[in-house]
Amino acid sequence: MIKSIFIGVCTALVTLSSVSNTSPLQKRSIAANTSTADSIHTILTGADQLDAYLPLLQGKKVGLMGNQTSIVGPDKKHLVDVLLENRINLAFAFAPEHGFRGDIERGEKVSNDRDEKTGLPLYSLYGKNEKADSIVNTVDVMLFDLQDVGARFYSYIASMHRVMQLCADHHKKIIILDRPNPNGDQVNGPVRKDDKFKSNISFHKIAMIHGLTVGELAQMINGEGWLNGHKKCDLTVIKLKNWDHKTPYQLPVIPSPSLPNYTSVRLYMSLCLFEATDVSIGRGTDWPFQVIGYPNRAFGKFIFTPGTKPGMSAHVEQQNNRCYGIDLRQVDAAKSTFTLKYLIDFYHIAKQQGLGDKFFTRPDFFNKLAGNNQLLQQIKAGMTEQQIMDSWKPELETYKKMRKKYLLYPDFE
Numbered sequence: 309m310i311k312s313i314f315i316g317v318c319t320a321l322v323t324l325s326s327v328s329n330t331s332p333l334q335k336r337s338i339a340a341n342t343s344t345a346d347s348i349h350t351i352l353t354g355a356d357q358l359d360a361y362l363p364l365l366q367g368k369k370v371g372l373m374g375n376q377t378s379i380v381g382p383d384k385k386h387l388v389d390v391l392l393e394n395r396i397n398l399a400f401a402f403a404p405e406h407g408f409r410g411d412i413e414r415g416e417k418v419s420n421d422r423d424e425k426t427g428l429p430l431y432s433l434y435g436k437n438e439k440a441d442s443i444v445n446t447v448d449v450m451l452f453d454l455q456d457v458g459a460r461f462y463s464y465i466a467s468m469h470r471v472m473q474l475c476a477d478h479h480k481k482i483i484i485l486d487r488p489n490p491n492g493d494q495v496n497g498p499v500r501k502d503d504k505f506k507s508n509i510s511f512h513k514i515a516m517i518h519g520l521t522v523g524e525l526a527q528m529i530n531g532e533g534w535l536n537g538h539k540k541c542d543l544t545v546i547k548l549k550n551w552d553h554k555t556p557y558q559l560p561v562i563p564s565p566s567l568p569n570y571t572s573v574r575l576y577m578s579l580c581l582f583e584a585t586d587v588s589i590g591r592g593t594d595w596p597f598q599v600i601g602y603p604n605r606a607f608g609k610f611i612f613t614p615g616t617k618p619g620m621s622a623h624v625e626q627q628n629n630r631c632y633g634i635d636l637r638q639v640d641a642a643k644s645t646f647t648l649k650y651l652i653d654f655y656h657i658a659k660q661q662g663l664g665d666k667f668f669t670r671p672d673f674f675n676k677l678a679g680n681n682q683l684l685q686q687i688k689a690g691m692t693e694q695q696i697m698d699s700w701k702p703e704l705e706t707y708k709k710m711r712k713k714y715l716l717y718p719d720f721e
Contacts, residue, residue, distance in 0.1 A: 351557065354485030354523070354546035355380045355387055355453050358394070361483055361546050365396045368448040373402040373433065373471050377455035377487075377561050384560060387453055387485075388426055399447050402433040402440075404454060404467040433467050444474040449481040452522070455563045458491030459577050460500065460516050461509035461677050464563075468522055469511055472529060476541035484545045486523035486716070488557035490573050493720045495519035496646040497577075498700040499707045500679030510679045515707050517577050517646045520714070523547065527714040545716065552718035556642050565596075565618065572597035574644040575636055581651050584674030585667055588614050588631050592624035600650055601633025602626065606661050607654065608633040648693045655687055664688075 354361070355378065370391070372378075378387040391398050401408060401423065408423060408430050421430045431443055444450065450471055454464045468484075475482040497516025500506070512534065514520070520528065523545035530540045551557065558570045567573050576597045579589045590596040592614035599612055603626060610633055614624050634650075658667040668674055668684060675681045686696045712719070 349550055351488060351551045351555070352549040353487045354548065355390075355487075357546055357549070358390070361451075361485065362394055362396070364483060364544070365391070365449065365451070367397075369397050369399050369446065371400050371402065371444060371447040371450045372398060372453070373404070373450065373467065374453045375404060375408050377559070377563055378453040378485075379561055387451075388423070388428060391451075392426065398428065400429040400431060400443060402443075402467070402471065403430050404433060404464050433470055440470070440474055441478065444471075444480060445478050447480065449483060450475055451483050451485065452526075453485040453487075454522065455487050455559060455561070456489060456522050456525075457563055457567065457573050457576060458489040458517060458519065459580065460497075460512065460514055460518055460679065461580055462563075462576075463508045463511075465522065465525060466508045466511035468526060469529060469534070472526060472541045472543070473535050473539075476535050476539040479542070481542040481544065482526075484523045484526050484543065486521050486545055486548050488548060488551050488555070489519070489521050489553075490557045490559055490570070491517060491577055492519055492521065492553045493556075494645050495704070495708055495711065496697075497704075498679055498683060499703045501681075505676055505679050505681075507676045510676050514711075515704055516679060519553065519711060519720075521548070521716065524711075524714050524716050527716070528711070531714060532710070547716050553715075553720040554718070566591055567597060568594075569598075571637060571639065571641040571644075574641040575639070577646045578644075578648070578650060581648075581674065581677055582654075584670045584677060585654075586625050586669050587654055587667075588612075588624075588626040588629075588633075590614070592616055592627055595635075595637055598637045599633060599635055600654065601631030602654070602658075603629045603631055604661055604663075605632045606657055607631075610635040648687075648696060652687060652693055 372388065372391070374387055379385065380387055380390045388398065388401065422428065423430055431439070433440060452468055452471055454468065456462060456464050472482055474480070494517055495515050499515050500510050500513045512529070518525065526543055526545060529535060530543055535541065559573060562568050567576060579597050579600065582589045582600065588601050590599040590612070593599065593612055594617070599610065601607060601610065601612055611630060613630050614627050616624065616627070655664070655667055658664050671684060674684050678684065683696065686699065
């Protein structure tokens with residue numbers, strides 16, 4: 309079997325010289341891997357390692373859960389194209405929130421359709437799909453390849469759970485093509501409480517910043533018996549190579565319309581809680597999740613006006629209103645970690661301006677984001693960030709111990 313990592317230029321050259329003696333499948337694997345093998349430190353995602361999963365799909369009828377982040381190699385070829393080129397019998401694809409090509413706004417309906425480029429039948433798995441059971445029953449194996457960002461409220465991990473449940477219910481194998489967690493260097497925030505806080509944005513009893521890859525989380529879901537009926541699915545994880553939880557990772561493709569760059573992905577953890585307020589976090593601008601503002605000069609000197617942008621037009625806080633606040637575009641993204649500071653500071657300013665009672669405009673939604681109904685009350689009671697973080701330390705330590713059991717890569721601590 310051709311290796312996925314080639315150590316040194318000489319080894320790569322020797323391997324390339326032997327391509328003529330390899331099978332068509334191996335040739336494609338070599339081309340994908342040697343194009344990124346100029347360093348032993350090159351990160352190889354699960355999808356990059358064709359020789360690890362294509363043999364598992366040969367002669368099988370395959371379903372895929374993917375989107376625009378499902379790419380292979382430095383040329384960013386879509387996984388669908390790679391599968392079809394390798395004559396894999398691909399029957400359909402499930403699409404998560406934002407759709408199969410990542411161009412649908414947050415919370416908008418993802419319809420059953422066909423992929424315009426390939427004609428592949430597409431089915432939504434965002435929300436309820438009553439035909440999902442019969443759809444999964446048409447295949448032998450499900451392939452999952454979505455880029456998560458490491459926050460509990462990012463809905464792609466809820467979609468993964470649903471695919472795992474379908475596979476467990478119908479005795480189908482699932483193969484997870486693992487990808488780095490760009491916020492995998494930390495674990496923080498409250499652990500979700502009981503099921504009354506369960507939703508697409510708080511599906512699992514994990515920390516708000518969970519510190520897992522999707523492959524590690526899949527192992528946790530199986531291992532902790534979180535599937536209905538405490539079932540376990542037939543799970544294979546194609547592990548990453550040359551990545552650990554201390555390794556920074558800038559996404560090669562944006563995971564959703566409002567996370568356009570590394571800075572937004574890193575700040576998303578701290579700013580998403582603002583989604584339960586009418587404060588703008590830059591949706592409708594060129595800087596979503598990189599600026600914070602409200603139509604009141606007391607909130608800061610930085611001025612911006614949310615408008616409309618592709619993928620950000622239907623749900624824009626303070627659309628067409630001049631906002632005053634702070635600019636976070638120049639923060640050191642690699643060193644940016646989860647904090648409640650921005651939210652607490654804006655709430656204090658709102659109280660000073662007589663807006664405190666109106667600040668949390670969607671308290672039930674906030675509680676689902678937080679995974680409990682305590683954080684909202686703690687902020688309103690004037691507790692400091694440190695006091696709040698100290699309050700969730702015991703449950704966070706318990707979660708960290710559980711997390712250690714399922715890690716596939718060296719940890720950051």
